[in-house]
Amino acid sequence: MYYKLITYTLKGLLPVKVDVEVDINTGMPGFEIVGLPDNSVKESKDRMRTAIKNSGYPFPISKITINLAPANLKKEGSLYDLGMTMAIMKCNKTIIPEISNKYLFFGELALDGSLRSSKQLFPILCALTQFPELEEYTCIVPIDSKSQVDCLCNDKILYASNLTQVVNFVNNRGDELVRSSTEQKTISKVANTGDFSEIHGQERAKEAMIIAASGYHNLLLIGPPGSGKTLLSKSFPSLFPSLSFEEIIQLTQLYSVAGLLPTNELMVQRPFRTPHHTITAQALCGGGQDPRPGEISLAHLGILFLDELLEFSKRTLEILRQPMESKEITIARAKSNITYPADFLLIASTNPCPCGYYPDRDKCTCSLPAIRNYLNKLSGPLLDRIDLHIETEPIDFSMFKENAKSISTDQMRDKINVGLERQQHRFKDKKNYFNAHMNVKEINEFCKLADPVNDLLTSWLEISKGSARSYHKILKIARTIADVNDSAEISEYHVSTAIQYRSLDSNFYK
DSSP: EEEEEEEEEEEEEEEEEEEEEEESSSOOOOOEEEEOOOOOHHHHHHHHHHHHTTTTOOOOOOOOEEEEESSOOOSSSSSTHHHHHHHHHHTTTTSOOOOTTEEEEOOEEEESBBBEOTTTTTHHHHTTTGGGGGGGEEEEEGGGGGGHHHGGGOOEEEEBBBBBHHHHHHTTOOOOEEOOOOOOOOOOOOOOOOOOOGGGOOOOHHHHHHHHHHHHHOEEEEOOOOOOHHHHHHHGGGGGGOHHHHHHHHHHHHHHHOOOOOTOOOOBBBEEEEETTTHHHHHEETTTTTTOOOOHTTTSEEEEESSSGGGSSSHHTTHHHHHHHSSSEEEEOOEEEEEEEOOOOOEEOOSSSSSSTTTTTTOOOOOOHHHHHHHTTHHHHHHHHEEEEEEEEOOTTTTHHHTTOOOOOOHHHHHHHHHHHHHHHHHTTTOOOOOOOOOHHHHHHHHHHHHHHHHHHHHHHHHHTHHHHHHHHHHHHHHHHHHTTSSSOOOOOOOOHHTTTTTGSSSGGO
């Protein structure tokens, strides 16, 4: 007897339809799964056989062949177990009603027949809600995924604890499955880091961080060891606004695929990724034989912090150039191309020279050529993509003794919120859109300059020999500075301040 159900797998974050074809025929007893299955799919033969028997149902002693089509797509994971089992039981007449056009089954089977979730489940269910042709289908999934899946607010999702519950339900034997909640309860959290008031000095760097958090601008901190670069960067997440519901769904999908949410939790806080400088290019961008998201994608909608930037290999750093522009990264492998989102804010820190103490000539013994060669590890095209270049000053220890007051995190958030409100009004028709994301058309529309202001910017570009990207970066930064100061017009002050935030464009470093 032949029977077919449909299920879905993932290619990156996109769902792909898979036909589960089961044939039970006469001949020497055997059990084969074909269609390019990986080891976890091949091992499901033993899980299914034992789960069916331990649940009290007969297992056919015949030649069983299961084909997972299309055959050229590699099938991974244990999420097919329940679908294949239901097709076998339909062929064996344990299940009476027609189920192929009513249900989608997802779940791994334990040997006692209980159901377990899988890292692919949440991304698949998220994507299936976008397919109108599947609106009539009911999804049956393991109940241990409830805490995560309930946030989808989809009453077409049912939860089951074991195989017996599923069989009784589809056979209309009175067993009711738990239905997914339609009440949205997701709460986003802001990172709980140290207060900026506890960081003495570096007021200029803090002002730059207000601009970076408000307009989503990439930031590079340059300064001697112990000047507070790392502490400032690790305190930065507390300035970011909390995640929206849609952003929580996106991040949960991504981290589920990466296998970083083993307890079926939700990503309710913006990611802060801090890879070590020995990281490989593949680990940064993602990939592998079975491609997985790298640090670039895991920082999506959050922060990628690269401490000691110039200690990273140049080849690894150059990988950042394309995703910083396109906000996504495509991983090309022999069998497939997979695209992952990569809309992150880059914060990097570095020393100004090999010994770290330039321009303090009492401590620094580096020659000017050595300093230039050290900074030249950061290529011009990559540097162009970093909006703000901030030089941190050595700590003035008198501030510790005097207990000098410093701007607090709450005060910084108040300024940031002014800028965010202006951007929300400006880009009200777009989601997750900041000044840093503006294209050329939007820059021309929202960053108009009076003639004196334009002359100032033109003069600076001629002196610094900046690129067109530098020109647009300064306009975006100036727009954000104006927003934070609740100004509709971009003044000379806003542009001159933006220019000061581009210190590595000066002739000394070129």
